[in-house]
Amino acid sequence: MLKYVLRKLLALIPKLLVISIVVFFALELLPGDALSRTIPPDQYHELSENQKNELRESMGLNDPAPVRYIRWLGNILHGDFGYSSSTGQNIGKMLAGRLPYTIELACYGLILAAIMGIFFGFLAAVFKNTIIDYLCTAFSVLGISLPEFIFGISWIIIFSLTLHWFPSGGRMPVGDSSYLARIPYMVLPVMTMAISLTAAGVRYTRSSMLDVLGKDYVKTARSKGLSEFKVYVKHAFRNCLTPVMTLLVMRIPMLVGGSVVIETVFNYTGIGTMAMTALTAGDIPVVMITVMASAVLTLLASTLVDLVTALIDPRVRFE
Amino acid sequence: MKKIIALLMALAMSLGVLAGCANTADTPESSATTSTPEEQPTAESPKVETPLKLTWQQGIGIDTLFESPHKDSQSLYPDMVFDSMITYDAAEDKLYPALATEWTVNDDYTVYTFTLREGVLWHDGEPFTADDVVWSIHDCVLNPNNGGMQFFQYIKGYDAAKEGTTDKLEGVRAEGNVVTIELTQPTARFLYSIGMTKILPYHLLGNIAWADVDSNEYWTKPIGTGAYKIDEVKFPDYFTCVRNDEYWGEPACIKNVQFISYQTGGSDAAVAAVITGNVDFATRQVVVDKSVADNITSQNADVKTIIMNDFVTRGFFFNTGVRADGNVKEDLKKKEVREALALLIDEDAIASFYNGQATASPTFVNPNATEYNTDIPTVSKDVNAAKKLLDDAGFDYSQVIDIAYYYNDQTSHDIMQLIVQDCAEAGVTVNPILLEGDLAALIYTDCNYDLLYAAANGAATDQAKPYNQFASNTSYTFMGMSEERGALFDDLLNKYNASGDSEERKEIAWQLQALNYEYCWGIPAYILNNCVCYNTANVQVPENVFSVGGTTNFRWNEWKMLK
Numbered sequence: 001m002l003k004y005v006l007r008k009l010l011a012l013i014p015k016l017l018v019i020s021i022v023v024f025f026a027l028e029l030l031p032g033d034a035l036s037r038t039i040p041p042d043q044y045h046e047l048s049e050n051q052k053n054e055l056r057e058s059m060g061l062n063d064p065a066p067v068r069y070i071r072w073l074g075n076i077l078h079g080d081f082g083y084s085s086s087t088g089q090n091i092g093k094m095l096a097g098r099l100p101y102t103i104e105l106a107c108y109g110l111i112l113a114a115i116m117g118i119f120f121g122f123l124a125a126v127f128k129n130t131i132i133d134y135l136c137t138a139f140s141v142l143g144i145s146l147p148e149f150i151f152g153i154s155w156i157i158i159f160s161l162t163l164h165w166f167p168s169g170g171r172m173p174v175g176d177s178s179y180l181a182r183i184p185y186m187v188l189p190v191m192t193m194a195i196s197l198t199a200a201g202v203r204y205t206r207s208s209m210l211d212v213l214g215k216d217y218v219k220t221a222r223s224k225g226l227s228e229f230k231v232y233v234k235h236a237f238r239n240c241l242t243p244v245m246t247l248l249v250m251r252i253p254m255l256v257g258g259s260v261v262i263e264t265v266f267n268y269t270g271i272g273t274m275a276m277t278a279l280t281a282g283d284i285p286v287v288m289i290t291v292m293a294s295a296v297l298t299l300l301a302s303t304l305v306d307l308v309t310a311l312i313d314p315r316v317r318f319e
Numbered sequence: 320m321k322k323i324i325a326l327l328m329a330l331a332m333s334l335g336v337l338a339g340c341a342n343t344a345d346t347p348e349s350s351a352t353t354s355t356p357e358e359q360p361t362a363e364s365p366k367v368e369t370p371l372k373l374t375w376q377q378g379i380g381i382d383t384l385f386e387s388p389h390k391d392s393q394s395l396y397p398d399m400v401f402d403s404m405i406t407y408d409a410a411e412d413k414l415y416p417a418l419a420t421e422w423t424v425n426d427d428y429t430v431y432t433f434t435l436r437e438g439v440l441w442h443d444g445e446p447f448t449a450d451d452v453v454w455s456i457h458d459c460v461l462n463p464n465n466g467g468m469q470f471f472q473y474i475k476g477y478d479a480a481k482e483g484t485t486d487k488l489e490g491v492r493a494e495g496n497v498v499t500i501e502l503t504q505p506t507a508r509f510l511y512s513i514g515m516t517k518i519l520p521y522h523l524l525g526n527i528a529w530a531d532v533d534s535n536e537y538w539t540k541p542i543g544t545g546a547y548k549i550d551e552v553k554f555p556d557y558f559t560c561v562r563n564d565e566y567w568g569e570p571a572c573i574k575n576v577q578f579i580s581y582q583t584g585g586s587d588a589a590v591a592a593v594i595t596g597n598v599d600f601a602t603r604q605v606v607v608d609k610s611v612a613d614n615i616t617s618q619n620a621d622v623k624t625i626i627m628n629d630f631v632t633r634g635f636f637f638n639t640g641v642r643a644d645g646n647v648k649e650d651l652k653k654k655e656v657r658e659a660l661a662l663l664i665d666e667d668a669i670a671s672f673y674n675g676q677a678t679a680s681p682t683f684v685n686p687n688a689t690e691y692n693t694d695i696p697t698v699s700k701d702v703n704a705a706k707k708l709l710d711d712a713g714f715d716y717s718q719v720i721d722i723a724y725y726y727n728d729q730t731s732h733d734i735m736q737l738i739v740q741d742c743a744e745a746g747v748t749v750n751p752i753l754l755e756g757d758l759a760a761l762i763y764t765d766c767n768y769d770l771l772y773a774a775a776n777g778a779a780t781d782q783a784k785p786y787n788q789f790a791s792n793t794s795y796t797f798m799g800m801s802e803e804r805g806a807l808f809d810d811l812l813n814k815y816n817a818s819g820d821s822e823e824r825k826e827i828a829w830q831l832q833a834l835n836y837e838y839c840w841g842i843p844a845y846i847l848n849n850c851v852c853y854n855t856a857n858v859q860v861p862e863n864v865f866s867v868g869g870t871t872n873f874r875w876n877e878w879k880m881l882k
Contacts, residue, residue, distance in 0.1 A: 044759040050483035058530045061846040087384070088464070088534030094382035097555050161595060168595055169588045172371075174557045174577045267584025267592075269555045274382070 004310055008303045019295045020076075024069045027284050027291075035061060059085055076292070086283040094274060094286070101171060102270035105262070106255035109185060109193030114248050116194065117201015121244070124202060125209035126232055136202050143199025152192040152265035159188060161300065169267030190265045193259070197251055204247050208240040215239075238312065245308045252301040342780060371558070371858060371881045372599045374589045377580035381555040384538040388517035389458070389465050395602050397517055398873050399560055399571075400442075401543035404452060404498075407514035409779040409870035410863040412689070412821075417568075418447065418518055418544065419498075422607070424549040428505040428819055431513070435496040439567045441520050441548075442542035449493035454521040456491050456500070462680050464533040468516055469781065470509045470816070473502040497808035506685045507819025511780030514871055523587040544570045546875045556580050561575035571875035593854050594619050599880075600853040600860070610674035621856040626676070627849040629868045632683045632785050635664065635770045642801020643765040649717060651769055652800060657839040660720070660770070661698055662705035663742045665853060670845040672730050672737075677845040682832040683775055683785035685846045687865065689821075690782040695836050706745045717748050723761070723768035725754040735772075766797040775841075779869035783828035787812055789840050798840065807834050857882055 035044065035056050056062050074161060075082060081091035085250070160168040167173075172182045196270035213236050221235045222228075260272035271290060278286035280283070347570040362480040375394050377386040388397030404419035405841050416422075439447035459468045461480055471477065472796065475490025490501035502509060523537050546568065558578040566596035579598060581589040592598040594615060616622045640653045650656045670679035681698050683690045709716075722738065724731055735751035742749040752768060754761045762771065775785030788795050790812050791805025800806065808831065815827040822878050835841060 046479040047463055048483070051481065054483075055463050055528050058528075062781075083534065089383040093554075097382050156591070161591070164595075167597065168591050169581075170579065170597070171556050172553075174372075174559065174579060175551070177553055177556070213852045220624050261581050264585065264588075267581055267588040269580060273583045 001310065005307060010304055012299055012303060016296065017301055019299075020073055021069070023288055023291050023295065024072060025065065028068060028241060035059070036282055042213060043160060046308060052094065072288070076289075081289050082285045084278070084283050084286045085276075086286075088208060091286055091289050095271070097286065098271045098274055101265075101268070102158060102272065105189055105193060105259065106252060106266065107187060108190045109197065109220045109255055110248060112190060112194040113197035113201055113251075114175045114203050115246070116198045118205050118241070118244060120198070121202040121205020121236060122209060122232075124206040125213065125240075128210065129220055133206075136206070140199040140202040140299045143195045143293065144203075147261075148192055148196060149261050149265050151195050152188070155191060156265070169265075185268070189262050189268050193255060193262055193292075194263070197248070197255075200251075201244060205240065208243050209236060212236045212240040242309055242312055244303045245312065246305050249301050249308060252297060321404050322440070325656050328880060334730075339505040349434065352737075354676050369579045369882055371577035371878065371880060372577045372579060372597065373572045374581045374592075374601045375557065376580070376582045376589075380440050381580055381582050382472055383554055384534065385541050387465070387533050387538070388519075388543075389462075389468075389472065390533075390709060395873065396427075396549075396558075396560075398545070398871055399547040399576065399875065400541060400545045400549060401517035402545050403514050403518065403871055404435070405510065405514045405828065405871045407511055407870060408872035413780070414514055414821040415872060418452070422510070422740055424507075424819070426508070428509070428817055429502045430508045430626060431500045431502075431509060433498045433500075433513075435498065437496060437543050437569060440565055441522075441544055441662070443520075445520070445522050447518075447544055447757075448521070449496055452492050452498045452523040453491050454525050455516060455518045455690050456521060457486075457488055458529070459516060460488060460751035462529045462532050464530070467472070468512045469778070469784070470506045470512045473504050473509070474508050475501045475503050475855075476702065477503075480827055497801075504813075505817035506782050507817060507824075513781070515869075532549055533631045542737070555582065569876040571878070573875070573880055575876050590615050590622075593622055593852050596857060598854075599858040600851065607773075610676070613675070621854050622852060623855045624850050624852045627851060627865050627866045627868045628685055628687045628779075628783075629846055629848045630685055630688065630779060632680060632775045632777060632843055632846050633772070634683060634684070634775060634785075634844045635660075635677055635772055636775075636795055636798060637840060638766055638769050638771065638797040638799065641802075642767050642797075644767050645800075646767070647768050648720065650712065650718070653712045653714075654838055655708045656714055657842075659708035659712070659714070659745070660742070660747070661839050661842045662701045662708070663745055663747065663843070664738055664842055665700040665741055666698065666844050668700070668737060668741075671846060672734055673845070676850065677847045679845050680843050682836065683841065683843045684777065684782050684828065684832060688779075688782045690825050692829040692832035695828070695832055701742060702744045709745065709747070714747075716748075719748045719750045720770065721750050721752055721768045722770045722772060723752045723754050724772035725758055725762070726772075727753060727755065731772075750834060763794075764794065770842075771795075771797070779867050783815060785841075786815075786828075786835065789831075789835065804838075804840060807838060 035052055043051075060068060063071075072082070079092065081095065083090055084094065120136045120139070124133045127133050156168050159165045166184050166187050169185075171185050173185075218231060218236055220230045226235075259270055260276050262268065263273045265269045271293070275287065275290040275294075277283075278290065349857040356603045357834075361793060373395055375381060375396070377394060385396070402418050404417060405422065406415045407416045408415060408472070417434075418436050418439060418864075420436050422431060423434045424431050427823075433452070435447070435449055435452065441447060456471070457480075459465055460471055460474070460477060463596055474488050476485065477490075478489045479485050480488050492499045492501075500509075500513075505776065520537075523542070524532055524535065527535050532708075539554075540549050544549070544567070546563055546566050548563045550561045552558040557577060557579045559579070559687045562571045562574045564570065579592070581592065581601070589598060589601040593601050613624065616624050637651050637657055639647065641647065666679040666681070678686055679697075680686050680691075683693055718730045720742070722735065724735060731754075732751075741749060762773075775788055777784040785809065787793065789798070789804050789808045791801040791809050793801075793804075811827055811831055811834070815824055815831065818824045818827065835843075853860060859879040859881055860877045861874045864873055
């Protein structure tokens with residue numbers, strides 16, 4: 001297993017290099033004066049040529065693209081993510097203030113979705129064509145078909161404005177950034193984030209479980225006289241998890257990158273809105289780093305899927 | 320199964336690690352004067368004064384640095400932490416002494432002399448000096464990250480400093496506690512620009528290259544001379560301020576202030592926070608949509624909305640000068656054609672898209688402003704009159720009029736569609752073009768449009784400023800026909816900018832508005848007013864402070880917490 005893990009991790013390096021080249025040259029080589037993309041047009045128009053050159057020089061925009069790429073990559077490897085071209089802020093610090101909170105939110109959402117999705121999917125399959133199955137199916141249809149913000153706004157109206165159980169937004173109370181103090185601020189966003197993923201999990205688990213229940217080895221288990229509980233839990237459940245885990249883990253980058261709606265509804269400052277703001281402001285250094293971060297997360301998630309699959313199904317790592 | 324449970328456990332543990340990685344280590348310890356929203360005084364604990372809770376939002380984002388007060392127009396922090404030499408009260412249209420105790424202006428409004436207040440201390444205890452003032456004025460001009468203050472281009476030595484031949488503005492001098500500023504041309508309104516210029520500490524920023532000033536470590540927790548000091552900063556969530564008990568002026572009434580970030584949630588989240596009491600006052604551009612605020616205030620008696628008169632006019636500017644594609648429309652050089660298009664564009668209907676927040680205006684001055692020319696009639700849509708004008712002018716109906724715009728929001732798209740329909744009624748084909756990408760090049764260099772839908776910046780202190788766009792030396796070079804426009808506008812604009820007599824300025828402003836009404840170089844559409852929203856049960860705000868935008872006199876000594 002260790003060899004398998006190492007092989008998978010080593011394979012990440014060339015993939016990351018290719019991604020970095022694509023990201024850099026796709027964004028850095030946009031047509032037009034790079035400086036004019038980084039400051040407002042009125043301000044750009046007011047600058048003297050001397051000031052424009054000074055700004056280009058200070059931003060390193062006068063060097064050839066390959067030189068800028070090597071410098072950029074080298075800086076990233078040294079932990080220097082550079083500075084935002086539109087605000088002058090340190091991108092590393094920007095990420096440090098946002099990424100952990102976004103990942104935290106995404107992980108809690110994922111765990112909640114995994115537990116609920118697998119549990120209700122399992123129930124729906126075991127009690128197929130009963131009221132439990134219909135309820136679970138109806139829930140999953142709702143969860144998949146309604147957009148996240150509908151749930152988010154509903155939770156705010158119910159739990160915040162009406163019941164006053166949780167704050168309507170933000171990440172922490174003023175003056176207390178401890179983990180415990182932040183928990184009430186995470187509840188509603190996590191619930192919202194988990195909804196659609198739970199719904200998908202229910203459907204996947206149900207169909208996967210039903211598929212497994214029709215397999216020969218399940219029939220063999222039953223013919224051996226095992227109890228239905230043992231057949232479901234020990235033989236069927238474990239084998240139905242491979243596609244479900246793949247679905248869940250592959251959603252990690254989507255949870256991180258696609259959290260803009262949740263962040264906006266709950267005023268939860270995270271990486272999604274940072275990427276969106278940078279895109280609209282033409283802040284290429286920030287866009288490049290956030291795209292890279294998202295790509296790295298996707299690759300790591302993909303590797304994690306391989307490892308989880310190998311853990312659940314030993315045939316994979318022996319292949 | 321065990322492995323899966325172990326895997327989930329490992330995931331949960333890694334979450335713990337992640338939570339530990341969250342940026343809490345570098346947070347300074349909470350001040351004793353800071354309280355959480357839930358904190359209540361008890362018999363055992365000392366009484367904690369209720370903090371004023373405000374929204375925090377900056378144009379540049381709030382991740383690692385504060386925005387320079389020269390640029391931050393979205394939060395109240397610059398006016399709490401920093402002072403200007405003089406304070407401008409927009410509601411009263413008066414100037415008050417601040418860091419300068421007195422000022423004099425020579426007869427032709429070219430030399431301004433300020434006597435600085437003595438005994439003023441920066442928040443770090445260093446004394447305030449004339450060097451701070453001189454450096455701050457240089458920062459406005461030489462720092463390439465600053466847009467520049469209006470009229471500072473008239474400071475003697477401005478061009479040489481901008482071109483880089485010198486790093487000193489010849490016209491700015493200090494002697495003891497007296498600062499003298501010399502201008503190259505008469506500009507009475509220069510005082511108001513000085514009123515907007517916050518003074519920054521030379522002793523902390525003076526040795527930094529201009530291009531790097533705004534990204535300096537200083538901006539992680541800036542200090543000023545103002546009524547409040549920044550206390551605790553937790554990027555990007557909140558920061559707190561405490562009253563500056565060594566303030567040179569009357570001390571603020573409220574002791575603690577909390578600025579809570581609504582950068583991510585925006586307008587709706589901020590207004591919701593005002594209702595729930597998480598925020599007492601949502602300032603300036605945080606509440607951009609009056610209809611949202613109105614919906615909420617109608618259901619919450621404690622929440623009040625104030626519309627703040629603004630001076631940024633949106634309108635249309637004709638391009639008769641240059642298009643990179645060579646497709647300049649000769650017809651637009653005819654006054655009648657321009658007038659006809661003005662008759663087809665329905666300003667009232669456009670303003671109505673903003674649900675009462677926008678005011679339709681037949682001139683580029685806010686109809687609520689003192690310099691607004693009430694004699695200018697409202698231009699109502701009149702298809703027949705427009706068609707007659709076009710026919711008389713021999714307008715070529717086969718041509719397509721390109722209208723460029725750069726506001727990429729649904730309301731702006733809808734406005735463009737309305738214009739397309741309105742013009743089609745007279746047989747004029749209009750093609751809206753959304754400018755995206757390198758806006759500076761598209762607007763100022765390529766100019767591939769016949770009309771530009773854009774904002775023209777006025778100010779409470781300079782209400783007819785948008786008419787500077789019609790001068791012969793306008794930055795809108797695409798307007799063309801500069802000789803014709805110059806003959807009409809240049810003298811008047813020079814007089815307007817030089818005059819220190821408000822009656823005279825008003826008279827000139829009226830003439831400027833009448834001139835554009837007659838020659839139609841630009842079509843004014845509407846003024847998009849700002850609004851602020853606050854919880855009247857929690858905080859008492861001084862009267863008229865927010866009636867007009869652009870004020871720097873916030874009277875912190877009159878703000879009171881009611882709970």
